[in-house]
Amino acid sequence: MAPTMATAITDSTDFSDFVINQGHGVKGLSELGLKRLPKQYIQPLEERINMTNVMPQESIPIIDMLKWDDVHVVESVCDAAEKWGFFQVINHGVPIDVLENVKDATHRFYGMPAEEKNKYSKKLSPSNNVRFGTSFIPEAEKALEWKDYLSLFYVSDEEASAFWPPFCKDQVLEYMKSSEVLIRRLLAMLTERLNVKEIDDAKTSLLMGSVRINLNYYPICPNPELTAGVGRHSDVSTLTILLQDDIGGLYVRGNRGDSWIHVPPVSGSLVINVGDALQIMSNGRYKSIEHRVLANGSKNRISVPIFANPRPRDMIGPLPELLAAGEKPLYKQVLYSDYVKHFFRKAHDGKKTVDFAKI
Ligand SMILES: O=C(O)CCC(=O)C(=O)O
Ligand SMILES: [Fe+2]
Numbered sequence: 001m002a003p004t005m006a007t008a009i010t011d012s013t014d015f016s017d018f019v020i021n022q023g024h025g026v027k028g029l030s031e032l033g034l035k036r037l038p039k040q041y042i043q044p045l046e047e048r049i050n051m052t053n054v055m056p057q058e059s060i061p062i063i064d065m066l067k068w069d070d071v072h073v074v075e076s077v078c079d080a081a082e083k084w085g086f087f088q089v090i091n092h093g094v095p096i097d098v099l100e101n102v103k104d105a106t107h108r109f110y111g112m113p114a115e116e117k118n119k120y121s122k123k124l125s126p127s128n129n130v131r132f133g134t135s136f137i138p139e140a141e142k143a144l145e146w147k148d149y150l151s152l153f154y155v156s157d158e159e160a161s162a163f164w165p166p167f168c169k170d171q172v173l174e175y176m177k178s179s180e181v182l183i184r185r186l187l188a189m190l191t192e193r194l195n196v197k198e199i200d201d202a203k204t205s206l207l208m209g210s211v212r213i214n215l216n217y218y219p220i221c222p223n224p225e226l227t228a229g230v231g232r233h234s235d236v237s238t239l240t241i242l243l244q245d246d247i248g249g250l251y252v253r254g255n256r257g258d259s260w261i262h263v264p265p266v267s268g269s270l271v272i273n274v275g276d277a278l279q280i281m282s283n284g285r286y287k288s289i290e291h292r293v294l295a296n297g298s299k300n301r302i303s304v305p306i307f308a309n310p311r312p313r314d315m316i317g318p319l320p321e322l323l324a325a326g327e328k329p330l331y332k333q334v335l336y337s338d339y340v341k342h343f344f345r346k347a348h349d350g351k352k353t354v355d356f357a358k359i
Contacts, residue, residue: 044142049228060261063076063077064090081286090266092270102174105167107302109167110148120165132150137346140347152212153210214304216302233353234275234291240306312335317334342356
């Protein structure tokens with residue numbers, strides 16, 4: 001019998017051409033109606049989530065930010081960042097329609113034909129700050145991840161206007177700008193506990209001087225248990241603000257051994273997590289926590305994280321306010337762009353990136 005389109009693509013070298021070069025991504029693969037997961041996506045056993053390690057009775061905190069300057073709210077935020085590195089916020093001040101619009105825009109972008117999306121691929125994108133791709137680093141990964149992404153690094157409105165995809169640009173910019181107050185508030189709360197009295201311009205740049213937004217797409221997967229939507233990693237950001245839809249599938253490492261906790265979709269909420277840069281600046285007081293995404297066998301999922309980062313040219317290390325109080329530094333000063341390059345040189349590998357800055 002002649003091979004079907006699907007078997008021809010998954011069993012031959014046409015695979016990279018179809019998925020990567022032509023820009024069909026995993027969405028294109030999924031839409032072929034494959035019955036079996038292509039071998040390129042089969043993760044080794046130790047990288048598949050073991051459902052017996054998922055703690056259904058545990059959950060990360062959900063914090064109501066309505067009275068954001070109330071001491072109890074501030075305490076809850078700081079305690080959650082110390083204990084869990086992950087929490088959800090509601091009444092966060094980002095209008096719900098802005099969140100809905102950016103989710104719609106994400107679906108609109110992924111609904112475009114492959115050749116349209118491929119105009120933003122590494123090879124073809126007119127700007128280094130706009131990148132459509134699949135998996136994480138296909139050239140460095142032994143097994144691929146079941147995810148497509150559009151990654152947008154914000155430089156200026158003019159640059160975004162010229163180079164970001166018109167199908168989603170306005171909604172993404174609005175989401176980014178409407179989240180700024182929340183990010184600023186959270187960082188002010190968190191750094192106050194680190195003895196930072198005032199966030200001046202230099203501190204603002206260090207904490208949130210550059211912003212990256214990803215539009216993630218996790219299509220229906222024929223064998224979700226054999227692969228990963230995103231493998232175990234921590235973010236390189238200071239803070240990540242993540243908008244997820246109502247499908248679920250994000251898991252964060254629990255406090256005990258190899259345990260994992262699901263982050264259930266909560267309507268109107270945003271998920272906040274501490275990234276490596278804040279772990280380093282806080283000298284380990286706040287911890288970036290490993291997380292991963294499970295693929296889904298029956299539904300397409302999207303998520304839209306905003307990564308608030310130092311600027312590439314910033315040196316990051318334990319904050320002087322902590323060292324002045326007599327803390328022994330656990331991390332050295334590193335150039336943030338070197339740190340990020342190190343992260344993007346390798347496949348997802350849990351929290352190993354942080355070793356780059358350890359003393
Ligand atoms: O899709 C998600 O829920 C998480 C994605 C993620 O961890 C990331 O993009 O860094
Ligand atoms: Fe992440």
